[in-house]
Amino acid sequence: MTASLFPFFTLPARILRAGLSPLTAVLDGAQSNGPNPTASNLPSELMEAGLVTINNGLQSIQSALSTAAGQPHGKPLTAPPLEGPGDLDSAASEFANRMARIFRFTPFEPVELAAALKKTFSAARISFGHIDQAERSRAVFPIQIALSFGTLLVQQMLRVLVSYEMVGAEKYPRFITDFLESFTDTPIYIALEYDALIENYEKRLVLRPDDAATRVELGRTQIKCGLHEQAAATLLQAAGDPSVRALALHEAAVALHRAGKLDDAARIGSNALAANPGNERARAWLWLTAQKLGGYPAFIPASHRMQMNVGHEQPTVEFEDIAARIGLDKTSGGRGVAVFDYNNDGLLDVAIACAHGGCNLYRNNGDGTFTDVSISSGLDTAVNPFIITVGDYNNDGYADLFITRLGFYVGEGQLFRNNGDGTFTDVTAQAGLKVWGPAFSASWVDYDCDGFLDLFIANNIGGLFDRKTPNRLFHNNGDGTFTEVAEEAGLSTLWPTIGSTWGDYNNDGYPDLFLSNALGKSQLYRNNGDGTFTDVSAEANINENCFGSVSLWCDYDNDGLLDIVQFTWSDHENVIHTMRHGEGPPDGKPARIYHNNGDGTFTLRGRDIGLTGCWGTMSGNAGDFNNDGNIDLALGNGSPRMDRLEPPILLENDGKRFRNITFAAGLPFGGKGHGVNMADLFGDGRLSVLVASGGAYPGDLLTTRVFCPKRLPGNYLNVRLVGTTSNRSAIGARICLEADGRKQYRDVSGGTNFGCLPFEQHFGLAAAQKVDSLQIRWPSGLVERFTGLPINDTVRFTEGKSGWERPYQK
């Protein structure tokens, strides 16, 4: 290794691995005990429980000390700490995060020691300098510092333990290196400080022009900034040094591909594989380049090629990308997509959030096209939006929006009230919803069935060494304001949360909460009906660790019981394994369904029902896109890494298993999908799959795609509900449709994370010529039954009002 950044960059993983060796020995030993999963997980389960206990104990001591010292207990932030953290725990996290960046970006050389020390002092000053002087001068302050770092350490150990258990010894160094890179990069790219990074690398190269590892890092930074032509030149120059040749060539192939120089990308990609035949990422990238070229060029040897052995099952429906044709081809770092009717003209409109840009609202013109009304609506002012969730919180008949920020970093939430005249007003402060934190998902729910929508915000972690920011539950007071009740409700968790979804799994009329945690165990909270919740994960058999992504409730087998679909995130190697072998490796964790047994327990289903592929799923949704009466799935996949693109995936449910029809149905091979949504945009029964695409880095911008079935695949009925006693959006209502002697169930959801589905419920009727009956259970408890309904139409029901109406004229 040369004395430069590169060895230092991989050092954390090596240190962690060394530090983990006693733990890994225990785990590895346990895993060799035999096939009994309970026995093999026992040591890690015990360690996990022990760490949780230690954390709780330390936190109790912290709390007691604060009380004794007369200090106020910490509350979640409502505004950005622009000067620096004001409390000890946040300061400790900030310091650790800053040290991680110093650790990564400072060359590991004696001459850099003075600079590193200076940066360390500066980090300490920025991190701790804004804690109140009175607090710092208390006698207990040194003990509080120790306790603060103690809880931070324990929470980190817990995350390391769980992630190690999932990734395994072999892949862990690479996993942790990728993880470290992403989290240390985020604040730099968000604050546009990449110019300083590039300048540092360039200065260093002036002093040490032979430092090839630094040159590689410069090239990789240029790729992240989208300067692909410059990056290719930088990396090809670095490739002259044998010590970095393989990596430099691979990254150069990425840059050339992204710069549209596909022949060169193929040639250099092949050279990268020749330099390191084991680099599966290079093989996958070369394959992607070949797809754009129409096939592998003749000069690519057979040993460098691969086949895509997944996604070719026979589809019952074929799609075409119509995004450009209808005006939804937004290029951005695509994030959430919400489909809703913002102006009550009956047509479904589309809002798209994105990193590296603003929020766009597209009005449905009713003629198969959309008009960008972002500016006139006022939503263009929501910069760096992440997830958009729709709900009529004030029951005025117009859909309002709550928007989160960034998801893997801190930011503010914003509530936009729909004024009913095509415009939105930011009413966050007056509603009492000022929040600052790493909010990933948010959902509207009437958890106490009082007729007003409440708001749940799921918080991830915003930095590598951040503590878990509490999830938030805001009770709607019915007067346009909200009151935080999460703690009293019993909804605290240690795990960083990504997906959150509400559904009434026990049919008691109250929505329950499922949390899909970024790592660690998923959690199911039963709604007790009195404003409190009980964590019933263990008794419900929801107890497996995974990298949880977004999740949703749906009745995938039409048995009248809500099941949980949990999408998962897999590392790049497992994704490539899936591509090459048709399924994820045995130790991979594909998407899963927690099948509701109807007795308060769930059975984990996955590979046995066709969920075999490991993808880096960031977004997924459910809908019957082939109109056969079974709910299908669509997945948007990716990762921040610039050398990772993976396709959106379509899984067709044939009633017995999910079949991967992606490529056979006409979807593209590469992408980076976030906001996946499904909606009948034209009211003609064809359920389009919308995928907002793009990555975390400014150089990773892609274009939104809208995949529409080429033909109507079967009969259908679209159903809309308007609550009167219940919340106006009817979130939480359950619909049972019976046709041809078969029942189908849909629940109106208040947000399925990155893709906020329309309130309109789409029922595929296959060849059925009539609907026998339709029953609605409103959140108020009212149950209504209707017959004599049309097919191939869109109908609207109003709570307590007999009959139905069409929401718009075709």
Next chain:
Amino acid sequence: MVGIAFISHKGDAVSQDLTQASHQQIGAKVGDFRLATLGGTTICLKTLLEGKRGAVVVFWSAVCSHCVRYDGFLNALVERCPALGFLAVASRSGETAEQIRAAVQQRKLLFPIALDPGSLVARLWCTQQTPRAFLVDADGLLLFRGALDNYRYPGDIEYAAYLEPAIAQFLSRSPITKTETASFGCAIDSVYYKFPRAL
């Protein structure tokens, strides 16, 4: 009635009327401005359009990595389209004239740049991120607004240009087929710029 933003020669905002900003529409008159240029002169929409068939205005930032990518395109545009006035408006919060001058020198930028220190013109023109391009006719009527392209390179089979065809159609007196696209890029103002530096 359109909004107007005047910036003094020193870069201070002296008056503003942004009430009509949210009503900026394709086909309608854009807001006027008076800005100091990097060269020390003053420019307004009228002078930009003087003797021209129209103008291209691009909101731009020296530090924005998305803008860097279009250096060559913008340098060439000024020469390629003499019938159009061209102005880059530097609106990014906190960006100084010195930083911009340094970028001009280092990147050999040839196009004219005006300073919008309070981001008033950006707000008047409903612009949240850089780069964002506008094409207006000689009367100041808005013909196109949005991204320059879809951020692919011309060699890519998925490449789609937006500004270039709009200019070509305008100059050939053809109807502009795509008058608006979403913009992407670096935020002109962001809370993340106000934190202590990460590095």
